[in-house]
Amino acid sequence: MKKSALIFALVAFLLTIGVALISPFCTPCLALLVGVVAGYLAGVFDKPVDKSAAVKKGALAGLLAGIGGIIGQVVGAIINGVAVGPEGAANLLQQMGLSTGGDITSTYWIAMVVSTVCFGLLNIAIMAGMGALGGLLWNQINNKTVPPPVVPMQ
Numbered sequence: 001m002k003k004s005a006l007i008f009a010l011v012a013f014l015l016t017i018g019v020a021l022i023s024p025f026c027t028p029c030l031a032l033l034v035g036v037v038a039g040y041l042a043g044v045f046d047k048p049v050d051k052s053a054a055v056k057k058g059a060l061a062g063l064l065a066g067i068g069g070i071i072g073q074v075v076g077a078i079i080n081g082v083a084v085g086p087e088g089a090a091n092l093l094q095q096m097g098l099s100t101g102g103d104i105t106s107t108y109w110i111a112m113v114v115s116t117v118c119f120g121l122l123n124i125a126i127m128a129g130m131g132a133l134g135g136l137l138w139n140q141i142n143n144k145t146v147p148p149p150v151v152p153m154q
Contacts, residue, residue, distance in 0.1 A: 001042040001057040008038035008061065009068025012127070016069045020076025021083075024119045027073060028126055034069065035062040035127035039134025043142065054139035055132045062131015066124035073123065077116040081109070 012034045019026045039058025048054040084092075086108040090100045 001046050001061050003045045004038050004041040004061040005064035007041070008034055008065035012038075012065045012069035013072035013075075016072030016123075017076040017079070020073045020116075021080050024073065024077065024115050027069070027119050027123050031066065031069060031123040031126040032130055034065055035130030036134040036137070038062050038065040038127065039131030039136075040138045041134075042131070043135050043138025048135075048139070048143070051136065051139045051143075054135040054143065056135070058135020058138070059128050059132035062134065063124065063128040065131065066127035069123050069127060070120035073116055073120045077112055081112050 012030075015030055015034065016027055019030050038061040042057045042061035043054050046057050048057055086103075086105040089108050090104055093100050093104075
C-alpha cells in the first residue's frame, strides 16, 4: 500500500498541477482515474487475503494519493493565479459579455482560495472512494478463494 500511495501521490501531484492550470473544474475527472488505479495497485503490491483488507488498503492508498493531489492543486492554483490574475479574469469575463462590476481583485482571490479548497477536499474524497473500489476490483479479479479440498468419506 505504501508503494502505491507514494507513486500515485506523486502522479496526482504532477497531473493535478497541469490540470489546475487549465481549470480546477477538471480535477475531479482526474481523481476518478488516479484513485481507482492507486487502489488496484495497492492490492497488487500488498496482496491482502480478504475483501475487507483489500478495500481498506485501496481506500488508504487513494486517500494518500489525494493528499498529493491537493498539494498539486494548491501549486497549480498559485501558478494560475499569478499567470492570469484578476485583470486576466476581468478581461475573460468582458469577452464573454459579462460585466465585472468594478474592481474584482478581492473577489478573484477569495474565489481562487475557496475553489481550490473545495475541489481539493472533493478530490480527496473521490480518490479515497475510488481507491476502495480499486482494491475491491483487485480482490474480485485476483484474490479468488479456493474451496477446501473434498476429503472422501471412509
